[in-house]
Amino acid sequence: MNTMSFGRKLLMLGFACIMWKCVSGCENGRSDNSEHCTDADECEDPVNVCGKHAECINTAGSFFCKCLNGFVHSKGMENFTVVDGQCVDVNECRQDKEICGQFSTCTNMIGNYSCTCNLGFVLTNSSDSNCVDIDECNVAESKNELICGQKGTCVNTPGSYWCKCAEGYTSYGIERTPCSELKCESFSGARRPAKSLGGLEGILAMMRNSCLALSNPSASGEGNAEGEALLEKLLTATDSILSPGPLDHSEGVSGLLGTVEKSILLIGPQLKRNTTRIESSETDAQIAVRRGKTLPTGPLHLSNENATLSTDWSTAAGTGPYPGFALAALLSYKNLEGSVNRSFEELKQDRNDSASFQIFSKVVSVVVSNPSTHSLKHHVNITFRHLQDMKESPELSYICAYWNEKGAWSTDGCHQQYSNATHTVCTCTHLSSFAVLMALYPMEPNFGLLVVTKIGLIISLLCLILSILTFKFCRSIQGTRNTIHLHLCICLFVADLIFLVGISQTKPEGGCRFVAAMLHFSFLGVFHWMLLEGVQLYRMVVLVFNATIRPLYLYVTGYGAPLAIVIISALIRPNGYGTEHHCWLSQSDGLIWSFFGPVCFIIVLNVFFFIITVWKLAQKFTSLNPDLSKLHKIKAFTVTAIAQMCVLGLMWVFGAFLFQSGLTAVEYIFTILNSLQGALVFFMHCLLSKQVREEYAHFLSCVCTPQKKRYSDFSSTNPSSSQSQGTRSGQHTGESQI
Ligand SMILES: *[C@@H]1O[C@H](CO)[C@@H](O)[C@H](O)[C@H]1NC(C)=O
Ligand SMILES: *[C@@H]1O[C@H](CO)[C@@H](O)[C@H](O)[C@H]1NC(C)=O
Ligand SMILES: *[C@@H]1O[C@H](CO)[C@@H](O)[C@H](O)[C@H]1NC(C)=O
Ligand SMILES: *[C@@H]1O[C@H](CO)[C@@H](O)[C@H](O)[C@H]1NC(C)=O
Ligand SMILES: *[C@@H]1O[C@H](CO)[C@@H](O)[C@H](O)[C@H]1NC(C)=O
Ligand SMILES: *[C@@H]1O[C@H](CO)[C@@H](O)[C@H](O)[C@H]1NC(C)=O
Ligand SMILES: *[C@@H]1O[C@H](CO)[C@@H](O)[C@H](O)[C@H]1NC(C)=O
Ligand SMILES: *[C@@H]1O[C@H](CO)[C@@H](O)[C@H](O)[C@H]1NC(C)=O
Ligand SMILES: *[C@@H]1O[C@H](CO)[C@@H](O)[C@H](O)[C@H]1NC(C)=O
Numbered sequence: 001m002n003t004m005s006f007g008r009k010l011l012m013l014g015f016a017c018i019m020w021k022c023v024s025g026c027e028n029g030r031s032d033n034s035e036h037c038t039d040a041d042e043c044e045d046p047v048n049v050c051g052k053h054a055e056c057i058n059t060a061g062s063f064f065c066k067c068l069n070g071f072v073h074s075k076g077m078e079n080f081t082v083v084d085g086q087c088v089d090v091n092e093c094r095q096d097k098e099i100c101g102q103f104s105t106c107t108n109m110i111g112n113y114s115c116t117c118n119l120g121f122v123l124t125n126s127s128d129s130n131c132v133d134i135d136e137c138n139v140a141e142s143k144n145e146l147i148c149g150q151k152g153t154c155v156n157t158p159g160s161y162w163c164k165c166a167e168g169y170t171s172y173g174i175e176r177t178p179c180s181e182l183k184c185e186s187f188s189g190a191r192r193p194a195k196s197l198g199g200l201e202g203i204l205a206m207m208r209n210s211c212l213a214l215s216n217p218s219a220s221g222e223g224n225a226e227g228e229a230l231l232e233k234l235l236t237a238t239d240s241i242l243s244p245g246p247l248d249h250s251e252g253v254s255g256l257l258g259t260v261e262k263s264i265l266l267i268g269p270q271l272k273r274n275t276t277r278i279e280s281s282e283t284d285a286q287i288a289v290r291r292g293k294t295l296p297t298g299p300l301h302l303s304n305e306n307a308t309l310s311t312d313w314s315t316a317a318g319t320g321p322y323p324g325f326a327l328a329a330l331l332s333y334k335n336l337e338g339s340v341n342r343s344f345e346e347l348k349q350d351r352n353d354s355a356s357f358q359i360f361s362k363v364v365s366v367v368v369s370n371p372s373t374h375s376l377k378h379h380v381n382i383t384f385r386h387l388q389d390m391k392e393s394p395e396l397s398y399i400c401a402y403w404n405e406k407g408a409w410s411t412d413g414c415h416q417q418y419s420n421a422t423h424t425v426c427t428c429t430h431l432s433s434f435a436v437l438m439a440l441y442p443m444e445p446n447f448g449l450l451v452v453t454k455i456g457l458i459i460s461l462l463c464l465i466l467s468i469l470t471f472k473f474c475r476s477i478q479g480t481r482n483t484i485h486l487h488l489c490i491c492l493f494v495a496d497l498i499f500l501v502g503i504s505q506t507k508p509e510g511g512c513r514f515v516a517a518m519l520h521f522s523f524l525g526v527f528h529w530m531l532l533e534g535v536q537l538y539r540m541v542v543l544v545f546n547a548t549i550r551p552l553y554l555y556v557t558g559y560g561a562p563l564a565i566v567i568i569s570a571l572i573r574p575n576g577y578g579t580e581h582h583c584w585l586s587q588s589d590g591l592i593w594s595f596f597g598p599v600c601f602i603i604v605l606n607v608f609f610f611i612i613t614v615w616k617l618a619q620k621f622t623s624l625n626p627d628l629s630k631l632h633k634i635k636a637f638t639v640t641a642i643a644q645m646c647v648l649g650l651m652w653v654f655g656a657f658l659f660q661s662g663l664t665a666v667e668y669i670f671t672i673l674n675s676l677q678g679a680l681v682f683f684m685h686c687l688l689s690k691q692v693r694e695e696y697a698h699f700l701s702c703v704c705t706p707q708k709k710r711y712s713d714f715s716s717t718n719p720s721s722s723q724s725q726g727t728r729s730g731q732h733t734g735e736s737q738i
Contacts, residue, residue, distance in 0.1 A: 053087035070111035120159030152179035172269040184211035197252035199241040227270030235280040246338035250407030268327035302330040318370030331365040343408035360438035400426030456675025463682035491525035512578035524562035534609035569594040
C-alpha cells in the first residue's frame with residue numbers, strides 16, 4: 001500500500017464521517033434516535049434561540065419556544081421553533097376589565113399587572129385583591145367633628161362620604177367637605193344704600209335663595225350645586241347695574257362691591273374646576289379653589305390684563321379652622337372708574353389740601369376665603385396697570401387706596417411699593433376693592449423764589465410810593481409823560497399790593513373772584529399805561545409832536561380799556577375768575593387769554609415803537625454835529641430807553657418760559673425783574689432825572705435846615721424848570737425828558 005492510496009482512504013473516511021454526522025443531526029438539532037448521538041441542549045441560550053419574553057423548552061433531540069406568562073406571540077403561535085415575530089406583553093387590564101375588581105384600579109406592567117384600591121377603598125386581605133370601602137365615618141368615629149365639623153353628620157358612601165349639615169351650615173355640595181356656617185342674612189338687602197341702587201336687590205335675593213338652598217339640610221350632600229351657572233348669573237346681574245353708566249351714589253358703589261365679594265365667597269367653593277375665569281362686559285372674574293384635607297400652601301398668582309394678585313395659599317386660606325377648601329379671586333371692573341372718581345376727602349386730610357386726585361387704574365376686588373381679611377399675616381401684592389402711561393414727575397405720586405364701606409377712598413393698610421410709567425405695585429395688609437390713584441400736587445412754589453418775590457414786591461411798593469409822590473408833586477416835570485408815569489405807577493402799586501396780599505387767599509370764593517378780577521384789571525392797566533408810554537415816546541421822538549395828549553384820552557385808554565376787557569370777560573366766563581390754588585384767571589377755559597391777548601399785543605406794539613424810536617434817534621444824532629456831550633446824551637437816552645422797555649414790557653417775554661418748568665434761571669430773572677418793577681421805575685424816572693434830583697436836593701435841604709417859607713421855595717423853582725423844559729423841548733430832541 002503506497003502512501004497515496006492510504007491518504008485517499010483517510011480522506012474518504014473523513015468525508016463519510018462528516019456526511020454521517022450531517023445526517024444524524026445530533027448537533028444541528030434534527031431529532032434522530034441514533035445511539036451515536038447524545039442529546040445536545042439547544043436551549044442553552046434561550047434569548048438567542050427564542051427571543052425575549054419566551055421560554056425555551058428542550059425535548060429529546062429537539063426543542064420548542066413558548067411565550068412567558070403574561071405575554072403572547074405577535075403572530076399568535078403557541079409553540080414555535082424559529083424566531084418569527086416576538087412575544088409581546090398582554091395588557092391584562094384591557095383584556096379583563098374586572099381583573100382587579102370593582103373598586104380597584106388596574107395598572108398594566110410588562111408581563112404582569114397590579115391592582116390599587118381606589119380612593120376610599122382599602123385592601124383588607126392581602127391574599128385576594130378585593131378592595132373594600134373604607135367607612136370613613138367609623139374610622140374617624142371619635143373624630144366626627146374633625147371630619148365633618150361640629151354641625152355635620154358623616155354619611156358613608158362607597159369610596160367616600162358626605163357631611164350632612166345642620167340647618168344654616170353647608171358643605172357646599174362637595175363630598176369630603178366639612179360643614180361650615182353660612183351667613184345668609186348677610187344677603188338680606190335691608191340696608192338703605194342697597195336700595196338706592198336698582199338691581200342690587202335682585203342680586204341679593206338671588207344669592208340669598210342660593211344660600212338658603214345650600215343651608216337646607218335636605219338639599220345638602222346631593223352635590224348638584226351649580227357654581228359656574230351661579231357665577232354667570234351674578235356677573236350678568238352686575239353688568240346690568242353697571243352698564244347704564246357711572247353710579248352716582250358712593251354708598252351704592254360700596255354696596256355693590258361688597259355684595260359681589262360676598263357672593264364670590266359663596267359661589268367659589270361650589271365651582272368644579274380649580275381655576276375659573278369668566279369675563280362679562282363689565283367685569284372679569286378669576287377664581288382659584290383648592291380642596292383637600294390639608295391647608296394648601298405655595299404661591300398664588302392670579303392675573304388679568306390690568307392687574308395681578310400675588311400672595312400665597314396660606315394667606316388666602318387663613319389660620320382659622322380649615323373648612324376643607326381655600327379660594328382666592330381677582331375681580332376686575334372694566335368701567336367703574338367713573339363711579340368712584342370722587343370721595344377723596346380722607347386722602348386730602350393726610351396730604352396737602354391743594355392736591356388733586358384721579359383714578360389711575362381699573363378698580364379691582366380681591367376676595368379670599370380667609371375670614372379675617374382685616375389684618376393678613378403676610379402682605380398681599382397687587383400690581384396695577386395704569387390707565388395711561390405717565391412719566392415720573394415730582395408733581396404727581398401714585399397712591400394705593402381702597403374703597404371703604406362708607407363709600408370713600410382710604411389708604412390705611414395699603415401702600416404703594418413701586419411705580420414705573422406703566423405699572424404700580426401695591427402692598428396691602430387687608431383686602432377689599434382697590435385702585436391706584438394719582439395725586440397731583442400743584443407745583444410746589446420754590447421757597448427761594450417765594451422769598452425773592454416777597455422782598456422784591458415790598459421794595460417795589462416802597463419805591464412806587466416815592467415815585468407816585470414825586471410824579472404828583474414835582475412840578476418841574478409835569479406834562480403828559482409825567483401823567484403817564486404817575487398812572488403807570490399807581491396801577492403797578494395796586495397790582496403789586498393785591499398780588500402780595502391776595503393771590504393765595506382762595507378761601508372765600510367770592511373774595512377770591514374779586515381779587516382775581518382786580519388783579520386782572522390792574523395788570524391790564526399797567527400794560528395799557530405802558531402802551532401809552534410807547535405811544536408818547538413815538539410821538540415825541542419820531543413825529544416830533546410835543547403837544548400834550550388830552551388827559552381824557554389817556555384815562556380812556558389806561559383805565560377804560562382794561563375795565564371793558566374785565567367786564568366782558570366776567571360776563572362771558574364768570575367762573576373763570578379764581579382757581580383752586582390762586583386767585584387768578586383760570587387756565588383751563590381759556591379766560592387767561594383775556595389777559596395774555598392784550599399783553600402780547602401791547603408788547604409787540606411797544607417793541608415796534610422802541611425799534612422805530614431808537615432808529616430815528618440814531619439818524620437824528622448822526623445828522624447833527626457830533627459833539628461829545630450829545631453822544632453822551634444818546635448813550636444815556638439809549639440806555640434809559642432800553643432799560644425802560646425791559647422794565648416795562650419786554651421782561652414779560654420771560655414769562656412765556658415759565659410754562660416750561662425747569663428753566664430756573666429764567667424764572668429767577670422774571671421774578672426779580674417783575675417784583676422790582678417799581679424800584680426800577682423809581683430809579684429810571686426819578687433818581688436818574690436831573691430835574692427831579694434837583695428838587696429832591698432842594699426839598700431835603702428845606703427839611704434839614706428849617707425855613708419858614710419852605711413851600712414857597714419849592715414852588716419858586718418851578719417857573720425856571722418849566723421854562724428850561726420848554727426851551728429844551730423846542731430843540732425837538734425829546735431826549736431830555738426821558
Ligand atoms: C405545544 O406544546 C405542548 C407541549 O409542550 C402541547 O401540549 C401543545 O399541544 C402544543 N401546541 C401546539 C399548538 O402545537
Ligand atoms: C404578577 O403579579 C402577581 C400579583 O399581582 C404576583 O403574585 C406575581 O408574582 C407577579 N408575577 C411576576 C412575574 O412579577
Ligand atoms: C383571606 O382570603 C382567603 C381566601 O379568600 C381566606 O381564606 C382567608 O381566610 C382570608 N383572610 C382573612 C384574614 O380574612
Ligand atoms: C386641582 O388641584 C389639585 C391639587 O391642588 C390637583 O390634584 C387636581 O388635579 C387639580 N384639578 C384640576 C381639574 O386641575
Ligand atoms: C410683595 O413684594 C415684596 C417686595 O417686592 C416681596 O418682598 C414680597 O415677597 C411680595 N409678596 C408676595 C406675596 O409676593
Ligand atoms: C383692561 O384695560 C383695557 C383698557 O383700559 C380694557 O379694554 C380691558 O377691558 C381691561 N380688562 C380688564 C380685565 O379689566
Ligand atoms: C376723574 O375726574 C376728573 C375731573 O373731575 C377727570 O379729569 C378725569 O379724567 C376723571 N378720571 C377718570 C378715570 O374718569
Ligand atoms: C405738603 O405741604 C408741605 C408744606 O405745607 C410740604 O412740606 C410737603 O412736602 C407737602 N406734601 C406733599 C406730599 O407734597
Ligand atoms: C414696570 O413694572 C412692571 C411691574 O413691575 C413690569 O412688568 C414692567 O416691565 C415695568 N415696565 C418698565 C417699562 O419698566
